[in-house]
Amino acid sequence: MFKDLDPLLHSQLRLGIMSILMAVEHADFTYLKEKTNATAGNVSVQIDKLEKAGYIKVAKSFRDKRPLTTCKISKTGIAAFEKYVNHLKTYINK
């Protein structure tokens, strides 16, 4: 009846990050932080988890002498997100 919801995506902040990354080509740390209204520490931790799961790719560089963390969703991440959304529908079905 109810499909299991991927615990990695069933988290407000991680879902928000993934939702943004589904819509844009890539996003940097500060952008994600602002759009989600989350604290930096929280964003940092959740980006790590998503990266470790292979849902996103993270690249670190410098822009204007300052660190720049750029995130991009992976194929695995897209698949996981779509699966999660489908599973959600078994709960909210309409």
Add this chain to the structure above:
Amino acid sequence: MFKDLDPLLHSQLRLGIMSILMAVEHADFTYLKEKTNATAGNVSVQIDKLEKAGYIKVAKSFRDKRPLTTCKISKTGIAAFEKYVNHLKTYINK
């Protein structure tokens, strides 16, 4: 951009219970336990939380000499569920 997701509903099991209660007039403990594939302890705890939040009404009686716990969603619960679903849409928007 992203709306907050009611933490009480953003839980796989509680969402499953509420989803069932949105669809039926009322449901008893064993039915909820079976449909959600959860353990009795887990169902018991989550029913308590939903009741304390005023999202469901719980009635205890006896059927065939055995305890019977019956749950029914409240108006507050219906409103909360609908709000949750709308907020979810800001994440999965499509």
Add this chain to the structure above:
DNA sequence: TAAATTTGGTTTATATTGTAAACTTGTTTA
């Protein structure tokens, strides 16, 4: 009829999380 099993739960313990506060490293500004 005493013991074992089943039913319908509740309570308790634990392991996992989510989260923010505190910290770090480097840069800009006053």
Add this chain to the structure above:
DNA sequence: TAAACAAGTTTACAATATAAACCAAATTTA
């Protein structure tokens, strides 16, 4: 050059989900 700021990371804590253990009453079995 001290203070403030930027961009994160690490750490600590509180909250949560979950299942194991437990309980009481009824039923079945030996």
